[in-house]
Amino acid sequence: MTVALVTGGGTGIGRATARELARAGARVAICGRRPEPLEQVRAELEAAGGECLVVATDLRKPQGVVDLVDRALERFGRIDVLVNNAGGQFLAPAAEISLKGWRAVHRLAVDAAWELTQTVATRSMIPNRSGVVIFVGFSPRRGIPDMAHASAARAALENLAASLSNEWSRYGIRAVCVALGTILTEGLEGYGSEQIAAWERTVPLGRLGTPEEAAAAIAFLASPAASYVTGTTVVVDGGADAWGLGQPPPRPEGH
Helix, strand or coil: CCEEEEECCCCHHHHHHHHHHHHHHEEEEEEECCHHHHHHHHHHHHHCCCCCCECCCCCCHHHHHHHHHHHHHHHHCCCCCEECCCCCCCCCHHHHHEEEEEEHHHHHHHHHHHHHHHHHHHHHHHHHEEEEEEEEEEEEEECCCCCCCHHHHHHHHHHHHHHHHHHHHHHCCCEEEEECCCCCCCCHCCHHHHHHHHCCCCCCCCCCCCHHHHHHHHHHHCCCHHHCCCEEEEEEECCCHHHHHCCCCEEEECC
């Protein structure tokens, strides 16, 4: 039976992904910093007949990565699918992003994802000569106003997926990035209805995506049905990347 590890698995896209993978028959490990939402997901999955390990940990700390992998391997013996979903960002004009803020975003989205991926690969996937690593990126891929720090971090994941596929395909490991558009999660709802409506106007399909739609794409890519997909980025964004920003650019100063 497949074993899947999903970071940021207590809420939003991570929670929906854990549900979808469990529905497909996987045993699931989820992690996050807050125990309460993780336990709620565990109870839900186990009530439906699934098996779920919860690890409350901070992936920004190297020991947090080690503890997570230790517990997952102790419980399940292997990790077949890794979904690097954990991340955090904030809206800010590029000129106002401090170095501390920049590093905070990259520490979780890029550095922690890499530390966990390398650890899972060397301790389970490479020895077992199989595995799937999925990174969660952003769309539009050409850049997002007020998200320079986060867009740059997620773009790094696209290149990382391609690079790993070049090196690890010989071990039977696939690496894919899923570039998600604006997904209506609990966190996004905190920006308010006016901002949500503005985001909706930039999407050709006329609405934001749901966590379940994102999870369905991730689960497909983790499945044998996608066994020939690796080293690429799959865009799930309602057509936003194809359209562009979908709004007028700011007027140059002095005009």
